[in-house]
Amino acid sequence: MRHHLFEWKEGLLISLAAIRANKARSILTMLGIVIGICSVALMATAINGIDKAFVNGISALGANNLYIDKWAWFTDDDFFLMRNRKNVTLDQYERFAKLAKLPLAMAPTILTMHKVLRGENYIEGTLMTGTTDGYVRTTNFNFARGRFFSALESSGARNVAVLGSEVAVHLFEKQDPLSQEVKIDGIPFRVVGVLEKQGSNMLGNFNPDNQVYIPIGTVFKYFRRNRDTVTIVVRARSTELTEATKEEAIGMMRRVRGLLYDEKDDFSVNTQEGLTTEYNKVVGVIKLVGLFITGLSLLVGAIGIMNIMFVSVKERTKEIGIRKAIGAKRRTIMGQFLTEAAVICLMGGLVGLLLAVALSMVINKFLPTSVQMNTIVLAISISLLTGIVSGLAPAWTAAKMDPVEALRYE
Amino acid sequence: MNIINLENISRVYQVGSEEVHALDDVSLKIDRNEYVAIMGPSGSGKSTLMNLLGCLDTPTSGKYELKGTDVSDMSDNELAEVRNREIGFVFQTFNLLPRATSFHNVELPLIYAGVSAAERREKAEQALASVGLKERMLHKPNELSGGQRQRVAVARALVVGPSIILADEPTGNLDSKTGEDIMALFHEIYSKGNTIILVTHEEYIANHAKRVIRLLDGRIESDKPVANRTIPNRGS
Numbered sequence A: 001m002r003h004h005l006f007e008w009k010e011g012l013l014i015s016l017a018a019i020r021a022n023k024a025r026s027i028l029t030m031l032g033i034v035i036g037i038c039s040v041a042l043m044a045t046a047i048n049g050i051d052k053a054f055v056n057g058i059s060a061l062g063a064n065n066l067y068i069d070k071w072a073w074f075t076d077d078d079f080f081l082m083r084n085r086k087n088v089t090l091d092q093y094e095r096f097a098k099l100a101k102l103p104l105a106m107a108p109t110i111l112t113m114h115k116v117l118r119g120e121n122y123i124e125g126t127l128m129t130g131t132t133d134g135y136v137r138t139t140n141f142n143f144a145r146g147r148f149f150s151a152l153e154s155s156g157a158r159n160v161a162v163l164g165s166e167v168a169v170h171l172f173e174k175q176d177p178l179s180q181e182v183k184i185d186g187i188p189f190r191v192v193g194v195l196e197k198q199g200s201n202m203l204g205n206f207n208p209d210n211q212v213y214i215p216i217g218t219v220f221k222y223f224r225r226n227r228d229t230v231t232i233v234v235r236a237r238s239t240e241l242t243e244a245t246k247e248e249a250i251g252m253m254r255r256v257r258g259l260l261y262d263e264k265d266d267f268s269v270n271t272q273e274g275l276t277t278e279y280n281k282v283v284g285v286i287k288l289v290g291l292f293i294t295g296l297s298l299l300v301g302a303i304g305i306m307n308i309m310f311v312s313v314k315e316r317t318k319e320i321g322i323r324k325a326i327g328a329k330r331r332t333i334m335g336q337f338l339t340e341a342a343v344i345c346l347m348g349g350l351v352g353l354l355l356a357v358a359l360s361m362v363i364n365k366f367l368p369t370s371v372q373m374n375t376i377v378l379a380i381s382i383s384l385l386t387g388i389v390s391g392l393a394p395a396w397t398a399a400k401m402d403p404v405e406a407l408r409y410e
Numbered sequence B: 001m002n003i004i005n006l007e008n009i010s011r012v013y014q015v016g017s018e019e020v021h022a023l024d025d026v027s028l029k030i031d032r033n034e035y036v037a038i039m040g041p042s043g044s045g046k047s048t049l050m051n052l053l054g055c056l057d058t059p060t061s062g063k064y065e066l067k068g069t070d071v072s073d074m075s076d077n078e079l080a081e082v083r084n085r086e087i088g089f090v091f092q093t094f095n096l097l098p099r100a101t102s103f104h105n106v107e108l109p110l111i112y113a114g115v116s117a118a119e120r121r122e123k124a125e126q127a128l129a130s131v132g133l134k135e136r137m138l139h140k141p142n143e144l145s146g147g148q149r150q151r152v153a154v155a156r157a158l159v160v161g162p163s164i165i166l167a168d169e170p171t172g173n174l175d176s177k178t179g180e181d182i183m184a185l186f187h188e189i190y191s192k193g194n195t196i197i198l199v200t201h202e203e204y205i206a207n208h209a210k211r212v213i214r215l216l217d218g219r220i221e222s223d224k225p226v227a228n229r230t231i232p233n234r235g236s
């Protein structure tokens, strides 16, 4: 055991000396690994960031929510079959609400898009969620100003609006929007509340920050026909109860829609799980492709290391002969060159990692992310592994040299 | 007891379709504390014989016993261990590691032997002192004269306390005065009870030994004690 330690320490000193003796060459070779590790670390960091943004976005939607809808969100079923389904109406929602006992909260929702205007400032095609007062309990909303609209405002189909944080900033800039008037497609609405920033860019327009919430009755009054289909949002009391809540919802919905026992459901109960599955399907491919491409740059770096190690072995043939003559074993010589390759790669890996940390601070401006501990561990392991793998063939060449011929080499 | 026992050793090199018999059926015994010079014309097989004796190479056929152990069929790693423990090499071209200090060069065999740092320091210093180079411990080979380099090489050969010192033309790259110094050093090592085998082209160098083996075309032509010995005078 002691043997190995001394030999290894000797190997380490030799490699440091060799790297120092060929500074320019070592640094150029290292550059390949620096770039490779940097891009792998950045890719891993970006993926982490996208995942995190997605999870944030999902939880902003509400974690234990079900969405009863005419449409199945994620399915391979025929679109035309679903098109022939009857709409889910507000009427059906009211009957359903009386029957369902398990949900913590529920509300009908309908989406529309309109121009929102206040003075000079306006936003085209702002996503509006028409809903009832109960909706706020299906979300994790916090309010920067004011409140959600009340039961009275909801049932009375009043012209009141709750603004997402981005919408409020865009329309009102630094002023307080509370009790001010905005025009939605030219119709005046009074602002009763402003949401706090939810902080996820993942959902795009579906991000609450970019939305306006108004009573569903008001939507039907001005913008939609009464028979249009709505989506019922149902929040379960806990994750454990989600499945039971879903079962009950299916049962009650079948009753409301008067389905016979042998008829198939003519509606869908969607969950975020579907969203997550879909996300993983799409993003999973992107991740693989991304890592593969960055992996290629690492491969180029590794080939550079292998090349330079072969040169190094050749140059030091005589030295290898001398070491063998005075008792170095194959293992010793092998270890010496593997250590050298690993040291070069490790140095390159560390520099690459530092570069990645610096660059991720720039990326952080667009995507909330930072280099994670597991990325650091991964990058270091990969650079070490790269060194060992690319050093293997040259080290073996050195280890199996014939001492007599090596000594004769000039 | 014979420290070295060669029985019918041959070493054949295959060059293209031709076979070169560098050593042809050589048998030879060498005792502990002998001082042997090997001579012969160029290409007669002296270096080949030294490489075999030093376990750097293995014979094509025949048997080689070193201290009673058959080393003819040992594996690479076993041979490395034997070289480390039993053999001290001195080469014509010194063969020191150019980037390492004298101390590190001398310490190296001890590292491969798994000796602790403290003990290495003590032994390497002692070996360097015994060749009169204690002051040059931290010098690198390119900061030393040829004679000094060869002394470092001798110190490296001695440091593990090997059974045999093998020297292939150790004075070949030195002027005759410096060569004499190295020969005096060998004489000193010999008189402490070591076994020395050296290759040389020079009669006056061979005269330092007690026994001269002459090779011709891979065979032993003659094997005689040295008759008209000149007493080596220790040059300064």
Ligand SMILES: Nc1ncnc2c1ncn2[C@@H]1O[C@H](COP(=O)(O)OP(=O)(O)OP(=O)(O)O)[C@@H](O)[C@H]1O
Pocket: B013, B014, B015, B020, B021, B022, B040, B041, B042, B043, B044, B045, B046, B047, B048, B049
């Ligand atoms: N690797 C090799 N491949 C082929 N032939 C070899 C090899 N090494 C040695 N020989 C041949 O073996 C014979 C003996 O060579 P060796 O080096 O032992 O001679 P030597 O007595 O040491 O000569 P010198 O005095 O010139 O050093 C020579 O004919 C040489 O050409």
Ligand SMILES: [Mg+2]
Pocket: B046, B047, B048
């Ligand atoms: Mg020779």
